[in-house]
Amino acid sequence: MIVRIMGEGQYDVADDDLNALNTLDDELESAIGTGDETAFRAALHGLLEDVRRVGKPVAPDSLVPSELILPPVDADIDEVKNMLGDEGLIPD
Template sequence: MIVRIFGDQQYRLDDDRHGPLNELDDAVVTAVERGDQAGYRERFDALLAFVRSNGTPLADDELIGSDVLLPPDDLTFDEAGREFNGEGLVPDPADA
């Protein structure tokens, strides 16, 4: 699976990381829907950290379509309300 973090780069994640990534995405959605700004920041930072620590960065000249698009680090809580809703940004593993 290829994940792009806007303002950063693309990362290749092993398929066995899809479930945990989806759980982190769902946690961000839950925090946003509850209006929990501190919880949102903590969970969003954890989501991005998960991708960076479990993924392998793609070379700058390696052009591959992304399976998941994540907002940049500086996404505000208000902006997150437009991005993280419903089922979030990461498709459920069964749907992928």
């Protein structure tokens, strides 16, 4: 799956890694639901860091559509809340 981190680039993430990303996505949703800024910041950083860790960077000049778009690291809680779908940022 091609995942874009806004303002940063794209990563090719293996399907086997999506379960761990979904767990982090659930933590992010929970933090947004409670309005806990500290937990939100930790969850967002954790999710993006895990995408960077498990994903293989896609060449910047490659024209590959993103299947999933994640917010930038400096996004605020309201911005991310507006990006959430019924299944969070990462569909199950």
